[in-house]
Amino acid sequence: MTPQLLTRYADILAAVERVDATAYARTRNYTDGAVSHLSPYISRGVISLPYVRERILSRYSREQAYTFIFELAWREYFQRQWYRLGEQLWSDIKGPQQDVVHHDVPDALMDGRTGITAIDTAIADLYTSGYMHNHVRMYVASIACNIGRAHWSAPSRWLYYHLADHDLASNTLSWQWVAGTFSAKKYYCDQANINKYCHTQQGGTFLDVPYEQLPHLPIPAVLKECSVPQLVTMLPDAPAPQLRYDRPLLIYNAYNLDPLWRADMDANRVLLLEPEHYRKYPVSQRVLSFILGLAENIPGIQVFCGSVEQLLHTGSFPEVYAKQHPTTLHYPGIKDEPEWLFPEVDRVPGAFMSYWKKCEKYL
Numbered sequence: 001m002t003p004q005l006l007t008r009y010a011d012i013l014a015a016v017e018r019v020d021a022t023a024y025a026r027t028r029n030y031t032d033g034a035v036s037h038l039s040p041y042i043s044r045g046v047i048s049l050p051y052v053r054e055r056i057l058s059r060y061s062r063e064q065a066y067t068f069i070f071e072l073a074w075r076e077y078f079q080r081q082w083y084r085l086g087e088q089l090w091s092d093i094k095g096p097q098q099d100v101v102h103h104d105v106p107d108a109l110m111d112g113r114t115g116i117t118a119i120d121t122a123i124a125d126l127y128t129s130g131y132m133h134n135h136v137r138m139y140v141a142s143i144a145c146n147i148g149r150a151h152w153s154a155p156s157r158w159l160y161y162h163l164a165d166h167d168l169a170s171n172t173l174s175w176q177w178v179a180g181t182f183s184a185k186k187y188y189c190d191q192a193n194i195n196k197y198c199h200t201q202q203g204g205t206f207l208d209v210p211y212e213q214l215p216h217l218p219i220p221a222v223l224k225e226c227s228v229p230q231l232v233t234m235l236p237d238a239p240a241p242q243l244r245y246d247r248p249l250l251i252y253n254a255y256n257l258d259p260l261w262r263a264d265m266d267a268n269r270v271l272l273l274e275p276e277h278y279r280k281y282p283v284s285q286r287v288l289s290f291i292l293g294l295a296e297n298i299p300g301i302q303v304f305c306g307s308v309e310q311l312l313h314t315g316s317f318p319e320v321y322a323k324q325h326p327t328t329l330h331y332p333g334i335k336d337e338p339e340w341l342f343p344e345v346d347r348v349p350g351a352f353m354s355y356w357k358k359c360e361k362y363l
């Protein structure tokens with residue numbers, strides 16, 4: 001059961017204290033496993049990876065927390081890749097995706113009617129909760145790209161749109177990993193794998209074939225109807241912010257909603273929603289409401305819908321601050337260092353396991 005999305009900061013901190021790191025290590029691959037559901041708060045920058053690690057290590061030994069921290073490192077690895085790859089994130093990284101037939105999204109996936117119960121249920125749940133279990137994300141991506149032969153770009157945009165934890169690096173690189181453009185080979189799942197991890201007992205589906213046949217399947221009839229969804233973010237009609245031009249300006253965005261960031265500073269605090277960003281990377285209205293809900297934890301914050309240049313043209317501030325992040329590269333002013341889990345490992349190799357081996361030394 002996916003828990004409800006939290007927006008109150010105190011509730012989010014309490015959710016960190018509920019993580020069961022030992023059960024996590026045993027069960028994380030199962031859809032009813034003890035996963036943390038913390039990604040919406042980590043991705044929105046409300047809590048940092050070092051904070052989560054510190055709280056887990058206050059209750060568990062390093063050995064008990066190992067698997068959980070290993071998974072946190074995946075997130076950091078993807079963020080590091082984003083810095084390294086920049087715009088290259090949007091093209092096939094290790095080479096063109098093989099066997100691509102189209103650049104659309106199978107309608108049956110978007111409508112949750114693939115005929116595979118675990119997938120269809122998870123898609124219906126995504127639309128109400130904004131969450132999808134990691135294993136199911138892999139299944140969905142594999143069905144879209146490797147069985148349905150879609151290029152990863154359109155389906156990844158569709159999933160991103162609906163995820164409360166939408167993150168351009170984790171999402172795009174995971175899709176590329178499944179599609180074989182950021183990995184050595186494509187990822188396939190059969191019905192037996194889905195049944196095992198989703199506790200279903202379904203047979204007779206298009207994935208109910210011997211595993212080695214999966215790469216050679218013709219596109220199943222149910223995946224043949226495809227389209228590119230119209231994904232649009234309607235930004236709120238926010239009143240012009242009341243700004244004091246004798247105070248610094250702190251710029252937040254949907255990747256930094258940290259209530260503790262420069263909390264003791266007497267400053268203007270603005271949540272910047274840039275139309276150009278949301279035109280390129282739209283999110284649903286439900287997800288946008290979540291972002292606005294999280295922003296309420298930041299005292300005095302005001303919303304500005306426009307470009308960073310338009311915000312700065314409203315007047316002149318003594319200082320402008322933002323957190324360093326790939327989404328803030330074009331902001332002027334002072335950029336505060338992000339909080340890294342492994343600040344020592346700033347050169348990221350291509351493969352996650354090589355990266356992890358470097359990180360492990362500092363665990």
Ligand SMILES: Cc1cc2nc3c(=O)[nH]c(=O)nc-3n(C[C@H](O)[C@H](O)[C@H](O)COP(=O)(O)OP(=O)(O)OC[C@H]3O[C@@H](n4cnc5c(N)ncnc54)[C@H](O)[C@@H]3O)c2cc1C
Pocket residue numbers: 028034035036037038039040042043071072073074075076078132133134135137138141160163165166167168170171172174175178
């Ligand atoms: C196709 C696809 C798309 C994805 N899109 C996103 C996305 O847009 N945003 C996003 O945050 N994650 C994405 N992921 C990664 C992963 O699915 C989610 O981070 C995870 O499911 C979040 O649930 P949780 O908080 O319960 O994770 P837990 O299993 O409880 O893990 C704890 C934390 O570790 C990090 N983490 C765990 N697994 C991964 C992983 N594989 N990759 C990156 N970080 C991880 C997350 O910050 C997570 O909150 C995607 C994975 C796939 C396969």
